[in-house]
Amino acid sequence: MFISKTSEYALRILTYMALNSETQLSATILFEELRIPKRYLMRLLTDLSKSGFIQATRGRSGGYVFARPLESIFFSEIIDSVEGLLSYEGCVLGNPVCPIDKPCAMHHIWDKPKLTFLQTLKTTTLADLKEADNI
Amino acid sequence: MFISKTSEYALRILTYMALNSETQLSATILFEELRIPKRYLMRLLTDLSKSGFIQATRGRSGGYVFARPLESIFFSEIIDSVEGLLSYEGCVLGNPVCPIDKPCAMHHIWDKPKLTFLQTLKTTTLADLKEADNI
DNA sequence: ATAAACTAATACTTATAGGTATTATTTTAT
DNA sequence: ATAAAATAATACCTATAAGTATTAGTTTAT
Structure with missing residues (x-):
């Protein structure tokens, strides 16, 4: 399932x-x-405001703009604020710890995709989208 | 969230x-x-039997063994049978299609981690675990 | 034969994620 | 002033995933 639907929405919005x-x-x-869905979208917008990503202007000609520079908003932070990033960081088999001397059965196999995933999230910002758009 | 809890259980079992x-x-x-949880585990075991991964022997000295050679069981197949793999294959932003000439905003960024993830699942079998264990 | 130790099937309950409804508040054009 | 057009907050509902209970069926040791 990769990311939750709410994370997907948040990414779509931002x-x-x-x-x-x-x-x-x-x-x-x-x-x-x-x-x-409109009402759900509005709730997410409020959440994203509270989290400090965007800024709301109320009233007749209101709306949303970014509250911070795009260069400072990493994808990891977005997903972290919506659903948390811990479940991605942990052991795939759900072991509380996966000690280095006795790692879980899938440790070696899962390591690479997990790292690629997390590294991408942690090194890419919203500003990178415009770059990518020109490829 | 990466994979569902049920997928996690299935992987842990197998x-x-x-x-x-x-x-x-x-x-x-x-x-x-x-x-x-025991009852949930038993249900999963029955599911995994029906899916043809393992074989159940009923009765007093019963239990489970693999129904197919380990070399033939890819991780992708396990996850596919438990929760489906489609949601992993599709567009991150949930676009029904992500056309090559006008891909979604995150397409280029997501491509690499997604491929690494799916490739690993599709090229690794349960037999590879024993190898990995010796690293 | 029968009791013990298993798996099988199905229905039910609970927790969580996703989605909806209602009401309040703020701003601006008129 | 006031109505229109926005966002904010909170409570509620629904669908799905996760977990539990119950009952039935199978095999083997005794």
Whole structure:
């Protein structure tokens, strides 16, 4: 399942906003562009505000803009705030610890994909999207 | 979240069985060794039997052994039978399609970790565990 | 024969993630 | 002033995953 649906939504919201970061975007516009149930989307927007990623302006001509520079927002931080990153860091077989002298059966096999995954999340920011877009 | 808890359990069961494939193992023994709720474990064992991974012997001295050679059981197949692999294959942002000429915002970034993950699952079998154990 | 030690099947309960509804609050155009 | 158009907060509902209970069926040692 990789990431939760809520994480997927959060990424969809923030990547869309990142690619349109010049303009303030209202929940209604985001709803029309992304395929996320409106009320759930609004709740996520509030969550993302509270987490400090975006900033809300209330009132008639309100909407959302980023509260921080895109270069400072790593994907790892987004997923961490939505569903936590711990379950990704831990042992695949769910062992509380996976000691180096007696690792779990799948340790060696899982190591590489896990590292690639976490490294990507931890080294990529929303600002990198615009770069990637030009490849 | 990477994989579901049920997938995690299935892997725990089959990896343990793979490392002890000489002996027939009863549900009770597996319950004592692995940290899985007994009744749930038994249901999973029945599922894994139906899926053809293992073979059950009923009755007093019953238990489970592999129904197929370890070399033929890829991790991808296990996870596929438990929770399906489709959600892993698809677009991270949940786009129904991610066309090559206009891929989703995260396409380039996600590509590598996704491939590493799927490749590992699709090229590693339960037989590889014993090898890995000797590293 | 029969009791012990197993697996099989199915129905039910609980916890969690995802989604909805309602009401309150803020801002701005008029 | 006030109505319109936004966000905020909180409570509620629903679907799914995880876990439990019950009952049935099978085999073997005695």
